[in-house]
Amino acid sequence: MHQVCSCWRGCIRGLYSCNWREPSRTNRKMPCCWLSFVAVVSLLSLSWLYICLISFNDQEELNGQLFTWLKSWFNWFMLIIIFSAVLTSYCILLLLFALTQIIFGEKLDLHWLHKIFLFFGAIFIVGGISVMVGMWKRVLPTIPLSLQATAPFLQFGAVAALTLISSFVFQAFHNIKTKSRFLILVLFAVVSAAIFLCPLLIQSPCFIELKDLPEKPKLIAHRGAPMLAPENTMMAFERSVTCGVMAFETDVQISKDRIPFLMHDNKSEFLLRTTNVKESFPTRSITSNLDLTFGEIQNLNAGEWFLKKDPFWSVSQLSEEERQTARNQTVLSLLQLLELAKQHNISVIFDLYQTEKTSTDSDDTAAIVDTIRKSDINPGLILWLPPDRRKWVKETAPGFVHIYSNLSEMKINNDRHLNVKYNKLSMKRIRELRADNITVNLWVVNERWLFSLLWCVGASSVTTNSCHLLKDVEQPDWFMSYQTYTKIWILVDAASVLIMAALFVLQWKAHCSCLRKGRQRGSTFSDTELPFLSQHMKP
Known part of the structure; x- marks a missing residue:
């Protein structure tokens, strides 16, 4: 089992830093900044892919405009969709590799090739948004419109993602300097409150009773x-x-x-x-x-x-x-x-x-x-x-x-x-x-x-x-009363809060246990006992 775990750690480390044999002994600068950059580009790529997917309805319009310019027809929109999906998958996997290395307590050492790919990926996304704003303005109103169909489910997904990353946030809270730990807690609380309470702003015509559902168009x-x-x-x-x-x-x-x-x-x-x-x-x-x-x-x-x-x-x-x-x-x-x-x-x-x-x-x-x-x-x-x-x-x-x-x-x-x-x-x-x-x-x-x-x-x-x-759509993909949605929303938020509270308490107990053992030995923590963030990502 230990050999399998070591092999897995080596594989993740190699994919992230191209260092396959042993943990990095170099002291690369700004590992936290590069991790933040990976996270930001991942969020941008997810947002861009979402925009592309909801704009799929109007792919003919974009292809038609490009045909007017080029006088040659090609399904450019499908090419953009495929490239955006590949870019998003790449960024998300890279972020997962980084988080896995944090769990294993290894140094983050992002390879220069990944940095180049991420940089050009960010340029592609910013360029794509600029082109859409400049050339395809008629599609921009579709984005807020789509949120009326997807916002409830996006909120559920955001709550799930917040619950998953809370473990890493709590780990950082327990192990970094006192001056910064409360800043992390406040930021996390603000983000959590925004995600938990955003359904108050969600509106959709699909919050409707079955008896009030209009005739099919x-x-x-x-x-x-x-x-x-x-x-x-x-x-x-x-x-x-x-x-x-x-x-x-x-x-x-x-x-x-x-x-x-x-x-x-x-x-x-x-x-x-x-x-x-x-x-x-x-x-x-x-x-x-x-x-x-x-x-x-x-x-x-x-x-x-x-x-x-x-x-x-x-x-x-x-x-x-x-x-x-x-x-x-x-x-x-x-x-x-x-x-x-x-x-x-x-x-x-x-x-x-x-x-x-x-x-x-x-x-x-x-x-x-x-x-x-x-x-x-x-x-x-x-x-x-x-x-x-x-x-x-x-x-x-x-x-x-x-x-x-x-x-x-x-x-x-x-x-x-x-x-x-x-x-x-x-x-x-x-x-x-x-x-x-x-x-x-x-x-x-x-x-x-x-x-x-x-x-x-x-x-x-x-x-x-x-x-x-x-013609085969027999009813809208989803519709429910607002009261039903409110109950689901409260249950999802409550479950997330309970899970995060349990994670916080468990990590606090584990942290206190490590402190007691350290005092009993009269020694400082070793690299294997102290999580990665406390050693390599101090502010």
Whole structure:
């Protein structure tokens, strides 16, 4: 057993300091500072990984922005997630190795290579946060929003971590100089009080009784089912029909010969990401929807990119037959989508990317309305979102349901349908709007935790890329009454306090016992009797 323990100690020491044979005899400076640095970078990496994970819902937005800059598509967000997970695991393991060495009473001697890795890791995290603040500001409100879904569980985890590290704190308290021991105790007490009492500040719409739980939000298919088929293609919308969606969401542009078709990317990115336009027209500069007729656009392949790029890492879920179907997809016209919607009695909501109008005949809005009329679809299934010429549309096609992206504009027009990004409204505001019988659709919602949160608050519907996953969610991931949560919170805190009190008393008795033995021998403590902190980490 002693040999196994020595081997384990040697392994931990080697991984931390690259000194495999015997404990370090060098007197490296600032071991406490380097331990603090490891702890700080570990906390930063955990926080950064948390931000990345809750931002996973918006990975398409980040990848899209980078595509706009680079004109080449790659799943950069997934790469960031993987690197962040590796960095966090590395930092946490290093911190555990350091704490284990403290238990074994060995000197902390962080190897210079670890110092370099930690330094660059800290730079990566700070750089990532700076980029997010500067480039991806629309996602920042998701962070406080996510805490309404995760804060209760983060608090439980913090209490568990506090209980585990209390043993090391008490060890330091018992063995360092008298002048510093009470400072440690005060700091630990302040941190403990903050963690124990932070539930007083936690608010969440999921603190709700089962009888008060709102109806499940309806699903709107964002460009079809883009996780299972190439976006804005017939296959994508047909796959979304099986999810029981209430509406198709898409993006409409007008071709050179005035035919509305479905395509999200526009301007300099037009057709580049989702078609083979470069291979089909290698000598032409195509930067606008007016550069091609719909016949030329429809001859492009709109599915091969999906199989090659695998934007959501979901191609492996498709059968060989489904992959072949995806490979043969083409750009869809608005009329084709309306025919499909009419067949299944599904609504259609769309954004309109308009070109400059040179005459009344080239009015994109008029072309859209004419196409809708030509399809003979029930006007009540058209959820009209484009703000331009809304008054004219109301007069020309009075049966359309008008949806607004701006709350003030909706109130001015005395309508009751709102469509906004999920983090633009507070949970309280959404609940107030629903109480006033205003339908609130929130986009784009892909993750279960976010869908569950919006379900609890009473969202009418959500626009999603993952309708095939959210359709099977039978209830929010968690919900409970605030009284139930309060009881759990008090029990967890009380258990932690009792465990820490027991650890403090046991270590105090052990410390007193060592002092008595030392007095009886008339000698000072040896390195094996006195914990590491008292010998090597004195202030």
